[in-house]
Amino acid sequence: MRRTTGYLVAAILLVAVTAGFAAPDAQRQQELRYLLRHDCGACHGMSLKGGLGPALKPERLRAYTVEQLADTILRGRPGTPMPPWQPFLSAQDATWLAGFLKQGKAP
Amino acid sequence: MIRHSLVILSLALVYAASGVALGGECLVRGTGDLGVIVERAAGSVVVVDTTHHKILSRIKGLGDLSHASVVYSRDARYAYLFGRDGGLSKVDLLCGTVVKRIVQGGNSIGGAISQDGTLVAVSNYEPGGVKLFSAESLAEVADIPATPIGNSRRSKTVGLVDAPDQRFVFSLFDSGEIWIADLSNPQSPAIRKFRDVGRQPYDGLITPDGRYYIAGLFGEDGVVLLDLWHPEHGPRRILDHYGKGERKLPVYKMPHLEGWAIAGERAFLPAVGYHEVLVVDTREWKAVGSIPVHGQPVFVMARPDGRQIWVNFAFPDNDTIQVIDTESLNIVKTIKTGKGTLHMEFAPRGGEIWISVRDQDRVKVYDTRSMQQLASLPVAKPSGIFFTVRAHKTGL
Numbered sequence: 001m002r003r004t005t006g007y008l009v010a011a012i013l014l015v016a017v018t019a020g021f022a023a024p025d026a027q028r029q030q031e032l033r034y035l036l037r038h039d040c041g042a043c044h045g046m047s048l049k050g051g052l053g054p055a056l057k058p059e060r061l062r063a064y065t066v067e068q069l070a071d072t073i074l075r076g077r078p079g080t081p082m083p084p085w086q087p088f089l090s091a092q093d094a095t096w097l098a099g100f101l102k103q104g105k106a107p
Numbered sequence: 108m109i110r111h112s113l114v115i116l117s118l119a120l121v122y123a124a125s126g127v128a129l130g131g132e133c134l135v136r137g138t139g140d141l142g143v144i145v146e147r148a149a150g151s152v153v154v155v156d157t158t159h160h161k162i163l164s165r166i167k168g169l170g171d172l173s174h175a176s177v178v179y180s181r182d183a184r185y186a187y188l189f190g191r192d193g194g195l196s197k198v199d200l201l202c203g204t205v206v207k208r209i210v211q212g213g214n215s216i217g218g219a220i221s222q223d224g225t226l227v228a229v230s231n232y233e234p235g236g237v238k239l240f241s242a243e244s245l246a247e248v249a250d251i252p253a254t255p256i257g258n259s260r261r262s263k264t265v266g267l268v269d270a271p272d273q274r275f276v277f278s279l280f281d282s283g284e285i286w287i288a289d290l291s292n293p294q295s296p297a298i299r300k301f302r303d304v305g306r307q308p309y310d311g312l313i314t315p316d317g318r319y320y321i322a323g324l325f326g327e328d329g330v331v332l333l334d335l336w337h338p339e340h341g342p343r344r345i346l347d348h349y350g351k352g353e354r355k356l357p358v359y360k361m362p363h364l365e366g367w368a369i370a371g372e373r374a375f376l377p378a379v380g381y382h383e384v385l386v387v388d389t390r391e392w393k394a395v396g397s398i399p400v401h402g403q404p405v406f407v408m409a410r411p412d413g414r415q416i417w418v419n420f421a422f423p424d425n426d427t428i429q430v431i432d433t434e435s436l437n438i439v440k441t442i443k444t445g446k447g448t449l450h451m452e453f454a455p456r457g458g459e460i461w462i463s464v465r466d467q468d469r470v471k472v473y474d475t476r477s478m479q480q481l482a483s484l485p486v487a488k489p490s491g492i493f494f495t496v497r498a499h500k501t502g503l
Contacts, residue, residue, distance in 0.1 A: 042173070046173030049213075081358060083357030087423075088423060
């Protein structure tokens with residue numbers, strides 16, 4: 001019985017951790033989409049077709065992995081106007097955003 | 108029958124009294140106290156009456172309006188709207204309608220109208236360059252392609268302004284240039300190019316008298332100054348000692364130089380990558396100080412009489428406005444206007460300021476003397492606010 005409970009707790013924890021890593025909760029996703037549209041959109045265009053910064057459409061992002069894109073979001077690109085978003089975004093946020101961008105959904 | 112007519116007449120009177128433009132009807136009034144506010148997410152603008160703090164009409168179907176800006180026809184009846192998606196729209200303030208809309212490029216960043224009001228110029232990121240259109244018909248008149256970057260791109264053009272003597276001035280972000288285009292003969296623009304002015308000019312402005320063009324640099328410290336009375340002297344670097352050896356902060360929103368704040372012999376401008384407003388002596392073009400502020404400034408705007416400077420800030424500090432007294436250089440007021448405070452515009456004589464608060468879907472009107480809020484208008488995701496007084500100002 002105790003062992004079963006232990007497995008159950010472990011399983012719940014595992015699910016929670018994986019889910020947590022895979023995607024921020026629904027409210028955070030809404031916040032991130034808003035940020036993408038309005039704050040990232042200031043340079044990349046509200047519909048992400050580009051501006052002072054490049055377009056963030058899936059065609060263009062195909063050359064990069066989710067990890068690379070998340071890293072760019074978090075650390076920025078030195079020598080360009082792209083700033084590091086680490087102060088405002090977790091690794092989980094950035095990974096979710098990168099995946100979102102690669103899927104090409106409207107923010 | 109008579110009763111029926113009376114009902115119609117009284118309805119008409121009610122509408123006339125409310126001053127609202129109806130479908131197919133146009134207002135009969137002056138436009139000197141009107142303006143437009145961009146609803147960037149909805150792709151629409153509202154026409155506002157600044158005397159009565161009222162929305163007169165909403166004009167829809169204008170495309171992607173993120174970063175959209177506006178210039179006015181010289182009679183201040185028509186607004187030309189430059190959309191991010193390359194759209195150029197001419198809207199009629201009195202009728203509340205789109206007169207003409209074209210998509211002239213893939214990706215654009217603002218425009219200007221010529222001194223004589225006949226040409227509208229649009230600055231494009233993609234394909235990089237400036238295109239000119241008839242202000243009357245929006246027919247293309249001339250194309251000025253920017254310097255090629257590699258095989259497939261051309262430099263993005265930024266900081267496009269009109270200048271006296273039927274000229275336009277703009278900067279090239281990728282190739283670090285400033286160009287003066289003389290449109291005396293619209294079919295064949297005469298271009299004067301200044302190369303190697305500095306790394307990544309990100310925006311430009313012209314002083315209210317139309318004499319000096321100034322480009323802000325992103326890629327290095329300093330600012331470029333070009334005297335349009337003496338272009339033969341070439342561009343001059345000013346303020347380039349500023350910030351040397353200091354660690355810049357990341358920039359989450361590019362500052363804007365449009366509407367540069369000049370008060371008496373001092374100019375005020377946003378410091379890129381610092382929580383400061385720079386103070387410059389316009390006789391010597393030397394920095395005379397800097398004012399620590401709440402965040403990284405985006406717009407630094409002088410009240411028309413030059414007595415106050417109002418500043419808004421980049422993400423994540425974009426919920427605040429600060430007011431600087433231009434005599435003492437002290438911050439005299441900090442106002443928590445709300446998250447997403449993006450843009451502001453003074454009433455022509457400066458008694459009021461209108462402020463866009465994106466996340467509240469509100470435009471708030473403040474008295475600039477008491478600094479109290481006077482009114483608040485419902486506007487969906489408001490960004491740029493442009494009053495018709497701009498019709499008569501060089502560079503706006």
